[in-house]
Amino acid sequence: MDLELTGKTAIVTGGSRGIGKAIVIALAREGVDVALVGRDRTAAEDAARSVAAETGRVVRPYLADTGRGEDVRAIVAKIVADFDRVDILVNCAAMPAGQGPVPLLADLTDEAVLAEVNVKVVGYLRFAREVAPIMRRNGFGRIINIAGLAARQSGSIAGSIRNVGVAALTKNLADELGPDGINVTCVHPGLTRTEKTPEALRYHAGVSGSTPEDVEQRFTAATSIRRMVTAEQVADVVAFLASPRSIAITGDAIAAGGGKAGAIYY
DSSP: OOOOOOOOOEETTTTSSSHHHHHHHHHHHTTEEEEEESOOOHHHHHHHHHHHHOSSSEEEEOOOOTTTTTHHHHHHHHHHHHSSSEEEEEEEEOOOOOOSSOOGGGOOHHHHHHHHHHHIHHHHHHHHHHHHHHHHHOOEEEEEOOGGGGGGSOOOOOHHHHHHHHHHHHHHHHHHHGTTTTEEEEEEEOOETTTTTHHHHHHHEEESSSSSSHHHHHHHTTSSSSSSSEEHHHHHOOOOOOOOGGOOOSEEEEESOOOOOOOOOO
């Protein structure tokens, strides 16, 4: 299937590593030029250079903290000056999760929750607010917000709050921007294999007194496919949602975690 993405321009936040980097690669392979936004200069430059060399597309690194409105305004203005358009926004920047113990109520500070929401939910809002006028003028746009399956289960207070917030933001933007040709969707990855996965599995194995292999088997037993989805497989879902062919899907959250065994969502 031709996704009709050749020649389009995308912004991908959190694009230096993990799912974000996989999304940059997937879009570039489909013919998209990409503004890769990250907070680590070396990681952003290395990722942009490697993807550009592999795909032959224009992939440029930009530095911004999505938790700072002035950073977002400045970087979007620079990207527009460099590329002259923005067709796709993939919001993927977030504070790292899953590498340590999840704080319980007594240990969860206001500052920790506000920081998570500021970077992920409000950060997504900041980028959407800046690119929406550009997409409106072109009569086309795709905004894909990467959230997470913590939106559908308990276990992390801050994780659930930030991901439910992303889903709510998505639906509101979809209804407002839809008449202007802009689709807005949310993708909920679950436990996803990235370069950070071995470290996370070792941590949980140490806590539980088991092995990384046992931990992975226990985690994946809760999925329908009984294995861990890769960052590249999540990126394939995002590439379709970024396409003009995804016109029928907007305002909804797409789970990309290999299925939740036993659960029915409707």
